Amino acid sequence: EVQLVESGGGLIQPGRSLRLSCTASGFTFGDYGMSWFRQAPGKGLEWVGFIRSNIHGGTAEYAASVKGRFTISRDDSKSIAYVQMNSLKSEDTAVYFCSRPLKLVQGVFDYWGQGTLVTVSS
């Protein structure tokens, strides 16, 4: 059974950094690109970014709203995807989800974690 479990969320002050983890199981992690999404309270989904599988270069792409502040990485030996979030702002407050794509570029995601809440506030 495919499972994705996010962790690392919490209350953080503006300007500080936080790293979220997405621990995967039930599939060959290294074969898949992985994505991060977020959802601000009462708002829609926003695709934060994704990281390609190492077979496809292991490179990452980001939404304009987080580019330069967030970094997505992966450790295939541990089946974990990360998002390092720096210079956090109040508008980064959201539930963060990781997701495994059925079709990455086409935006088709068939497995999702339950999310971890990040609250940026002083």
Added chain:
Amino acid sequence: QSALTQPASVSGSPGQSITISCTGTTSDVGGYDYVSWYQQHPGKAPKLIIFDVSDRPSGVSNRFSGSKSGYTASLTISGLQAEDEADYFCSSYTTTSNLALFGGGTRLTVL
């Protein structure tokens, strides 16, 4: 990038059918058959219910169907049930970004 356009809310009575629209441009919805739909109950993760405009993942009820005409994709839910009350998001491949576009979401209320 601009989001796809969805109505903020729709409603229907049990047993009825409803349709949710998702409007884009020639760079996304209108140009490619890569539209997906997700269902999200409050406090839960999104669930893929339609991909590639009209395909259903295994296990998704055939009460959910998708279609597209021009720049607008549509999700139809037939035989509405109470458990269908949720938020629904569309997404589409786009040539204007490395990331697919998402709609703002539609809240479905089952009366």
